[in-house]
Amino acid sequence: MIYDRFQQEAIDYINQGYSVIVSAPTGAGKTAIAEHVIYQSIQKNIGVIYTAPIKALSNQKYRDFQNQFGDKIGILTGDVSINSFAPVLIMTTEIFRNKILDEPESLKKYSWVIFDEIHYIDNPERGTVWEESLIFLPAHLKILGLSATIPNIKQFSSWIESIHNKPVKMVIEEKRPVPLHFFFQCGNEIVDKLEQIKKLRHGKPNKLYTLINYLRIKEALPAIYFVFSRRRSEELAWEIMNFDFLNAKEKNEITNLYLSLCERFNLTAEKSARELQPLIQRGIAFHHAGMLPTLKEAIERLFTSRLLKVIFTTETFALGINMPSRSVMFDDLRKFYGRYVRNLKTRDFYQMAGRAGRRGIDTQGFVYCRFNPYKITYEEIKRIIYGAPEEVKSQLNTSYATILNLYEKYRDKLFKIYPLSLHYFQSRKNEQKEALRLMAAKLKLLQESGYINNGALTQKGSFAKTVYGYELLMAELYEQGILEQLDEFGLGVIASSAVFEPRKNQFMPVGISKASRGIRRICEEIYEGIKHKEQRYKIYPFSKAPAFHLCMAMESWLRGTAFDKILRFTDTDEGEVVRYFRMSVQILREINDAPVVSPVLKERIKESIKVINRDIVDAEKQLREG
Secondary structure, three states: OOOOHHHHHHHHHHHOOOEEEEEOOOOOOOHHHHHHHHHHHHHHOOEEEEEEOOHHHHHHHHHHHHHHHHHHEEEEOOOOEEOOOOOEEEEEHHHHHHHHHHOHHHHOOEEEEEEEOHHHHHOOOOHHHHHHHHHOOOOOOEEEEEEOOOOOHHHHHHHHHHHHOOOEEEEEOOOOOOOEEEEEEEOOEEEOOHHHHHHOOOOOOOOHHHHHHHHHHOOOOOEEEEOOOHHHHHHHHHHOOOOOOOOHHHHHHHHHHHHHHHHHOOOOOOHHHHHHHHHHOOOEEEEOOOOOHHHHHHHHHHHHOOOOOEEEEOHHHHOOOOOOEOEEEEOOOEEEEOOEEEEOOHHHHHHHHOOEOOOOOOOOEEEEEEOOOOOOOHHHHHHHHHOOOOOOOOOOOOOHHHHHHHHHHHHHHHHHOHHHOHHHHHOOHHHHHHHHHHHHHHHHHHHHOOOEEOOEEOHHHHHHOOOOOOHHHHHHHHHOOHHHHOOHHHHHHHHHHHHOOOOOOOOOOOOOOHHHHHHHHHHHHHHHHHHHHHHHOOOOOOOOOOOOOOHHHHHHHHOOOOHHHHHHHOOOOHHHHHHHHHHHHHHHHHHHHOOOOOHHHHHHHHHHHHHHOOHHHOHHHHHHHO
């Protein structure tokens, strides 16, 4: 195989036994480097771990690598375990971090860990997991980190070198193999130079028909249209229903393929799958997190077949999933970041724009930006597209479970670990001081609340250290004997309430059962106690509050009701319901893994998992059928 310059440089370092961090644009071909590590490791009979930020990407990598390497590949995520003793094991970064802290012995047979999308270390919600994985990485493991373009790659590599006392080679590629050509739609006119937008009349609204028709005439399809709202992705797809992008032969092919995928994934009777068919027969589809996971996968398969010509999707479609197209369109250059809407970050823009231009097929990729000049300035558009990508910044916020695991190993010396963090490496003195104060405050809360006593973890502490993210609520329920009293229904309700994140102003369903009302009252009392302590110790952000919006749907599901029937008990999107049910299974498994849980409770948990994890919720079944 003939490699590009940066690929060959990385492979040469790998062959010499170095850890390597690669920074290159989306679509540049970083996966080829990972494939080299996997191939060489299989040849030498040594183990490799491949971590990915999201389960969809883990699943796709499992399929891709399994096609190449067969039964040498396994996967382990929160809700899937297939061939988990394979020499090449794909997992989410959370699972890898948990293994480092909970069962480091299990990692001895591996020589390499590949971090895909390693720039995720600055994700506000989950970046801590990457940072902890790198801090506590066993000394025998070599690293291959694959990153989008980041300007402080040297600082990032130097940090890893400093904590592990071994060289890390940097490989940087700034050029894309397929260059991008930018277009702008403003005032319902389309131009290909940013300066030209100053001359346009801004009074007219942008029309989708104008843009789609332009792409069709210019033979710029297939195209991915990025939109930052699930509902809008559906509305826009139906808005272009008058277009028909397929000839009779293609119509026949896509219809047969879609029907066979629906049959394979048990979607034939699903209303949402049937409703999509008229769009698909015209070469149009939408794709977002609110859809059933199996339906999303069917759409992804259609897109890779090249029969879908326009797909309206949210940004998760851009994260590492190998779905390139000739063109990319942006509905807007502003999106919701955490608590407010603001202009896109340059790195986020290119994560999506980088899907334009198919290597080996297109000589250039086309990126179309729609915008309203009254909402975003010319200077800001210029900054998004032509500015330097944002630096990677630490988002360290160590969880209670991590502190308990560290305390068990290091006791009060755990504070010596903070100076190993990227946060310490990047921060000013006052920020370092505050991070240490926060760690100390969490430790004091754990000691005061009976998780630690006389320099050792109590039973409650041993329980909490296995339940990442929900440890305080679940440990209090455990200590008070509540979990032991619950049946399979109660355990399902507790688990779903712990993981569920309600939308802003989302209403609670009326008519919840007496048993669920009792569980809710207890959980809310416990949570108020936790929050009060966190306020007293100035700990932020607060632990997640339980939310019982899915309890009726969960109870109905546990009774064996069909999935489409339980949806009447919630206004949550069906894909989200599946996701939260899968997360409920994961938290129940974590509770089950706690060494202090009684055999009776373990049996009930297994029964609850068995009933929840069926049909459309069973992620492993989806992966095997796929």
